[in-house]
Amino acid sequence: MKWYAVILLLPVGWYILVENFKFTRSKYKLEAVATLFGTLFDIGKYGEYLTFVELEKLEGTYKIVANTYVPKDNGEDSEIDLVLIHEKGIFVIESKNYSGWIYGSDAQEKWTATYNKYAKTQFYNPVWQNATHIKWLEKCLEIGSDSVYSLIVFSERCNLKKLKVTKTNTLALKRENLLGTLKAIIGKNQTIYDKNQIDKMYYALKRCTYKTEEEKQQHIDDVKLHTASHGKIITTSQASKELSEKVEKVEPSYIALAKLYVKYxxxxxxxxxxxxxxxTVQDHIVQAYHSGFDFGDLQLITEEHEKLIKNEIEKVGTGSSCAMKIHTMCGLAV
Structure with a gap:
């Protein structure tokens, strides 16, 4: 490799190492079932990840749910980017990782992002969008709206030029101001939920984060069970107990995908x-493998690829941390 190519690649390698360190420390990887490169190269997911990291800096008792699909009455789902379930309130977050100048109001159907006098794009009113999310979230958890806040979070690269948001408990702000805003709201609020209540809501919403059709249907059944019990997740222990027991029995999404992989x-x-x-499929298969899922006689790695991997490992030495990691991930004998 030419010396100048090495010089060019060094900053890239350093950037990846730093980002991987931060990504591994954050719980976003587990909550969103995300990969580093899948996040870095998806501008929407990357903005969501950066917002999640800001939420992790908060103090107090709380849980964060990423990418939850709350069922609507018509059988469809309302996808919510992030939900912060804090002891001082519930914060529903719509992440907009846009740049440019942002114009809009909570009375307009379309908002505008302007990049220069020749380039602009319109997008659906995020206040309306999040209001729909909150409507179904409140119905799912059977909670009042007084403790629920709607936050529209834009990136640091944008300029909130002309925004008019007057709806109660609703704010549009840049990500750099998110932590300070949350601390101010949390600081003036009284404690509303205890740890047990937070956990119950978290696991109820966590069940909504799986995307397979079977899992979505199972969640809808869970909600029907909860509704039939005539109890609220945060007040009725019997309904919460039934829902929690069913949630624990739900087959993880990576197991469902692993079964499909064995089938096809x-x-x-x-x-x-x-x-x-x-x-994503590959990540789920690896996760299923590490959980002990039985793939039967199915080879996860072909002999050709296994030979190639072992050859590369020999080049760096079998005792290196990199080689040991590859051995563990691929299930190869050292």
Missing amino acids: KDEHAVAKERGLTLM
């Missing part, structure tokens, strides 16, 4: 059926 023996076919990226 083709990760591309699984990705196509579920509408997922190939990288």
Whole structure:
């Protein structure tokens, strides 16, 4: 490799190492079932991840749910980017990782992001969008609206030029101001939920984060069970107990995908059926492997690829941390 190529690649390698360190420390990876590169190269997910990291800096008792799909009455889902369940309130966050100048009001159907006098884009009113999310979230958890806040979070790269938001408990702000705003709200509020109540709401919403059709249907059934019990998640222990017991029995999404992989023996076919990226399917298969899922006689790594991997490991030495990590991930004998 030419010396100048090495010089060019060094900053890239350093950037990846730093980002991987931060990504590994954050709980976003587990909450969103996300990969580093899948997050870095998706501008929407990256903005969501940066917002999640800001939320993790808060003090007090709380849980964060990422990418939850709350069921609506018509059988469809309302997708929420982030939900912060804090002892002082519930914060529903719509992440907009836009740049440019942002114009809009909570009375307009369309908002505008302007990049220069020749380039601009319009997007659906995020205040309305989040209001819909909150409507179904409140119904799912059976909570009042007094303790629920709607936060529209834009990136640091934008300029909130002309925004008019007057709706109660609703704010549009830049990510750099998110932590200070939350601390101010939390500082003036009384404690509303205890740890047990927070956990119950968290696990109820966590069940909504899986995207397979079978899992979505199972969640809808869970909600029906809860509603039939005539209890609120935060007040009725019997309904919460029944819901929690069912949540614990739910098959994880990575197991469901692993079963499909065994059925089709083709990760591309699984990705196509579920509408997922190939990288997501591969991550789920590895997660299932580490959980002890039995793939039977199915080879996860072909002999050709196994030989190639072992050759590369020999180049760096079998005792290196990198080689040991590859051995562990691929299930190869050292």
